[in-house]
Amino acid sequence: MISNNSVIKEIFKDLNFNNDEIKIIASVFKKLTVKKGTILLNANDIVDKQYYILNGCLRAFHIDAHGKEHTIQFGVKDWWISDYTAFFSEGKAILTIEALQDSTLYCISKEGKDELYDRIPKIDKFFRIKLERAFATFQKRILSNLAKPAIERYIDFITTYPNIEKSVKNYHIASYLGITTESLSRIRKELSK
Known part of the structure; x- marks a missing residue:
């Protein structure tokens, strides 16, 4: 549960809520404080939560059949993170999510989001816009790679x-970029000239 209205304002920037709406929102979010190294989600877990990052840093990654890690997303302050493929398809996770720093998160379940959509329609639009932007960002990243x-x-x-x-x-940055750590070092040297 969210006990601080300023957190609700931070999560839902540019939206205003009445007291009843604030109570509904507060009731569906759960605060999590996680230590660096905590695994929030393992591949093959059932995914029924999304995480809003109040502070800290997380990463979502996939381990391929050869044991190689592929970082799909970093999550930093004011970002959302989950295994969205599993979250939306109600399948098992293909990603692992790890805290790279001590982090404060607010999680919401699929049922909680559906409740917000039904009871506070402007939140439906808020999440739709977030999802559209995330989709566009992922598509740009694929094309970039x-x-x-x-x-x-x-x-x-x-x-x-x-x-x-x-x-x-x-090696997290290199796996995100699809290169080796040696290539990353060469790129940094080249840019520092």
């Missing part, structure tokens, strides 16, 4: 996540 050289992908990465390099390991 297919068409752009690694140095341009790295520049896009540091533009999207300007302060993240202090918080995550080089």
